[in-house]
Amino acid sequence: MFCADKELCDRVVELCQQLIRVDTTNPPGNERLAAELVATELGAAGLEPVVLESAPGRANVVARLTGSGEAPPLLLAAHLDVVPADPSRWRHGPFSGDIADGCLWGRGAVDMKNMAAMCLGLVCRLARERVRLERDVIFAAVADEEAGCRYGSSWLCDEHPDLVRAQYAIGESGGFNIFLGAKRFFTIQVAEKGFCWVRARVRGEPGHGSMPREDSAVVKLAEAVAKLARRGLPPHQTEVVQDFIEAVAEAQSVPVGLLVRAVGASGALPGLLRLVPDKTLARPVAAMLANTACATVVRAGEKTNVIPGVAEMEIDGRTLPGQTDADLLRELGAVLGPGFELEVMRSAPPVEASPWRTPLYERMAQAVLRREPDAAVVPYLLPAFTDAKSFARLGTRWYGFAPLKLPRGMRFADLYHGDDERVPLDGLRWGTEVLAEVVAGFAAAGS
Numbered sequence: 305m306f307c308a309d310k311e312l313c314d315r316v317v318e319l320c321q322q323l324i325r326v327d328t329t330n331p332p333g334n335e336r337l338a339a340e341l342v343a344t345e346l347g348a349a350g351l352e353p354v355v356l357e358s359a360p361g362r363a364n365v366v367a368r369l370t371g372s373g374e375a376p377p378l379l380l381a382a383h384l385d386v387v388p389a390d391p392s393r394w395r396h397g398p399f400s401g402d403i404a405d406g407c408l409w410g411r412g413a414v415d416m417k418n419m420a421a422m423c424l425g426l427v428c429r430l431a432r433e434r435v436r437l438e439r440d441v442i443f444a445a446v447a448d449e450e451a452g453c454r455y456g457s458s459w460l461c462d463e464h465p466d467l468v469r470a471q472y473a474i475g476e477s478g479g480f481n482i483f484l485g486a487k488r489f490f491t492i493q494v495a496e497k498g499f500c501w502v503r504a505r506v507r508g509e510p511g512h513g514s515m516p517r518e519d520s521a522v523v524k525l526a527e528a529v530a531k532l533a534r535r536g537l538p539p540h541q542t543e544v545v546q547d548f549i550e551a552v553a554e555a556q557s558v559p560v561g562l563l564v565r566a567v568g569a570s571g572a573l574p575g576l577l578r579l580v581p582d583k584t585l586a587r588p589v590a591a592m593l594a595n596t597a598c599a600t601v602v603r604a605g606e607k608t609n610v611i612p613g614v615a616e617m618e619i620d621g622r623t624l625p626g627q628t629d630a631d632l633l634r635e636l637g638a639v640l641g642p643g644f645e646l647e648v649m650r651s652a653p654p655v656e657a658s659p660w661r662t663p664l665y666e667r668m669a670q671a672v673l674r675r676e677p678d679a680a681v682v683p684y685l686l687p688a689f690t691d692a693k694s695f696a697r698l699g700t701r702w703y704g705f706a707p708l709k710l711p712r713g714m715r716f717a718d719l720y721h722g723d724d725e726r727v728p729l730d731g732l733r734w735g736t737e738v739l740a741e742v743v744a745g746f747a748a749a750g751s
């Protein structure tokens with residue numbers, strides 16, 4: 305049975321370092337150089353990668369390890385672009401790829417050049433060793449995830465669906481661990497929220513700025529923004545979140561477990577979470593319990609001495625699995641009150657691997673637990689969106705599982721899009737071993 309050795313883990317560290325050193329900040333993206341690096345490595349291993357440009361400089365790479373076809377394909381997916389970084393706020397340059405303090409530093413170290421490097425190193429080794437597979441393993445390294453996937457996975461799935469169609473996919477963003485109390489939990493993302501971006505407009509009497517009025521469009525909008533932030537939208541139970549709460553409860557001592565269970569069942573959790581002082585923990589959990597709506601752009605007025613007749617805001621709305629745009633608009637309307645015109649600017653439905661307890665899920669959980677018997681594995685709902693949205697359109701069941709072990713005191717939420725993004729070398733090697741075990745075990749013939 306194939307497993308990751310030191311040579312593979314070392315190569316993954318080098319590949320991750322090389323990828324970090326290629327600046328793929330999006331916008332503008334410019335993934336071409338990174339895509340060529342990936343394609344060169346794949347070619348050297350005897351694979352025949354295809355580099356596909358959706359627009360000048362916006363390149364995607366796809367390669368396929370061909371199996372016997374006894375089972376349907378498995379897709380490994382990673383995006384090559386990264387979000388912007390302000391170098392003045394970093395201890396090591398965001399494109400330095402420095403190795404210091406046991407970590408590899410740089411933008412993309414955890415989102416998600418680590419995963420790109422792990423998939424790349426692994427696929428190349430499986431090819432070199434001619435491991436017999438019962439299913440094809442496809443690797444897609446894509447552009448433009450950080451700006452909405454248009455030039456990456458979305459384009460790829462529209463224009464070249466046959467290259468990337470698979471039964472299952474493994475991509476971002478789970479696989480890392482979080483600490484809750486004394487316990488460690490490794491996440492497997494089995495669902496992600498939809499998004500529904502809304503423009504909300506309100507009107508009022510225009511007038512002269514010398515004579516203030518409390519019913520102006522600006523005042524109505526300001527009150528609505530505050531109300532939305534304070535009140536939020538009502539909670540809904542979803543299967544994945546119930547299972548998450550169950551798993552967390554199970555791993556805690558009995559009284560805590562009972563409490564978490566009782567709270568989870570009664571729907572009082574959102575209110576309680578507001579009291580949790582650690583907001584980096586409370587916010588993502590709160591986002592798993594309800595549709596959310598966040599005012600992000602507000603617009604009104606052009607002249608200091610004129611009360612404008614109209615004011616508007618753009619709202620970043622997110623929908624839970626099982627919820628629709630119409631549900632979100634109804635809930636939003638109830639909070640904002642009458643007088644607001646709501647218009648959907650752009651939306652995409654939630655994605656859910658349903659049912660998610662599949663042989664692949666069990667393999668991922670086992671690969672983690674075999675190495676970390678004191679930890680627990682939990683299904684996870686991502687409040688944001690990823691390339692899963694595109695691949696799910698092809699009928700692919702998506703798991704966010706980019707395995708990464710973090711030491712206590714280093715939190716994924718702080719690293720993700722944060723300053724000083726870095727990946728612990730031990731954690732990256734650990735992830736390589738886990739991913740190799742999962743992929744080889746799931747795809748190799750006779751396993």
Ligand SMILES: [Zn+2]
Nearest residue numbers: 415416449476
């Ligand atoms: Zn990402």
